[in-house]
Amino acid sequence: MIGAVDIGGTKIAVGMVSGSGKVLAKIESPTDTHLGYSNGLERIAEMLREAAKEATVEISGVGIGSTGPLDALTGEFGDVDFLAGWAGKNLVHDLERIFDVPVAIENDADAAALGEATWGAGKKKSRLVYVTIGTGIGGGIVVNGQVYRGVDGSHPEIGHHVVDSSGPLCSCGFRGCWEALAAGPAMVQWVHSQAPNNFPHRHGLTARRICELAREGDALAGLAVKREAYYLGLGIANLMNVLSPDAIVLGGSVMKSSSLFLDGIHDTIRQGCRFVPFTRMEVSLASLGEDANLIGAAMVWHHRFGDRIPHVS
Numbered sequence: 258m259i260g261a262v263d264i265g266g267t268k269i270a271v272g273m274v275s276g277s278g279k280v281l282a283k284i285e286s287p288t289d290t291h292l293g294y295s296n297g298l299e300r301i302a303e304m305l306r307e308a309a310k311e312a313t314v315e316i317s318g319v320g321i322g323s324t325g326p327l328d329a330l331t332g333e334f335g336d337v338d339f340l341a342g343w344a345g346k347n348l349v350h351d352l353e354r355i356f357d358v359p360v361a362i363e364n365d366a367d368a369a370a371l372g373e374a375t376w377g378a379g380k381k382k383s384r385l386v387y388v389t390i391g392t393g394i395g396g397g398i399v400v401n402g403q404v405y406r407g408v409d410g411s412h413p414e415i416g417h418h419v420v421d422s423s424g425p426l427c428s429c430g431f432r433g434c435w436e437a438l439a440a441g442p443a444m445v446q447w448v449h450s451q452a453p454n455n456f457p458h459r460h461g462l463t464a465r466r467i468c469e470l471a472r473e474g475d476a477l478a479g480l481a482v483k484r485e486a487y488y489l490g491l492g493i494a495n496l497m498n499v500l501s502p503d504a505i506v507l508g509g510s511v512m513k514s515s516s517l518f519l520d521g522i523h524d525t526i527r528q529g530c531r532f533v534p535f536t537r538m539e540v541s542l543a544s545l546g547e548d549a550n551l552i553g554a555a556m557v558w559h560h561r562f563g564d565r566i567p568h569v570s
């Protein structure tokens with residue numbers, strides 16, 4: 258039984274996950290980074306103990322998926338925007354000391370990619386790209402069951418490939434990154450920039466609300482959805498041209514409205530992927546649902562210490 262820990266900017270979720278990817282007990286707590294790292298560590302340890310008690314199991318290992326940057330191989334946190342004061346701390350070493358079991362950590366997108374590759378929409382795909390589209394765009398690449406790592410074990414940032422260099426300024430320093438054009442906040446920003454003064458839906462506008470308005474026939478929301486599908490398609494087409502994977506699995510909160518975007522995504526891919534066999538590259542939706550991150554975190558442990566995902570050619 259693997260203790261799974263999912264650390265995000267707003268909440269920390271902990272669960273017990275069986276060897277077949279089933280979540281048996283789940284506890285959540287606000288991230289509350291202002292309370293400091295030691296407090297976070299204590300809460301995570303306590304939640305793991307509680308979840309194990311609730312599921313009446315012994316913890317045989319702990320897998321962690323966390324917002325990054327972090328060094329997956331040493332376990333050390335980098336300078337994480339959402340986790341002020343956690344830089345240089347090592348949750349892997351600390352949980353190993355507390356529970357005396359092997360512990361592994363990955364960037365949360367890599368964790369979710371591993372979960373989908375093993376138990377979800379990417380099952381039996383040798384070359385898989387998982388993309389999460391929400392408040393940002395992140396992703397993980399899994400090749401023959403192994404997380405693709407860059408130099409020094411680094412995690413590639415696929416949300417920061419430039420799609421339109423005259424586009425909006427991105428947090429990374431470039432303009433027009435995929436994330437700056439197609440993450441949820443980009444939809445909101447664009448609608449605000451285009452809306453007439455008497456636009457009645459300005460207040461508290463979200464990507465989800467824009468999708469609802471588009472379904473209700475609002476013309477501006479409809480254009481925003483069309484634009485979103487185009488930019489999602491461009492980014493996916495770039496991944497296809499660069500990597501030619503077997504499958505691209507799409508997750509994240511924006512993809513809850515995927516039915517509005519899929520036709521536009523495929524239209525865009527058809528426009529410019531003719532030098533790669535794009536019709537053989539599956540574009541599918543993440544299938545592990547609400548618990549995807551916890552299941553992915555458990556898979557982080559199996560990926561590092563347990564049975565590897567069987568090679569599929």
Ligand SMILES: [Zn+2]
Pocket residue numbers: 416417418427428429430431434436437
């Ligand atoms: Zn960027």
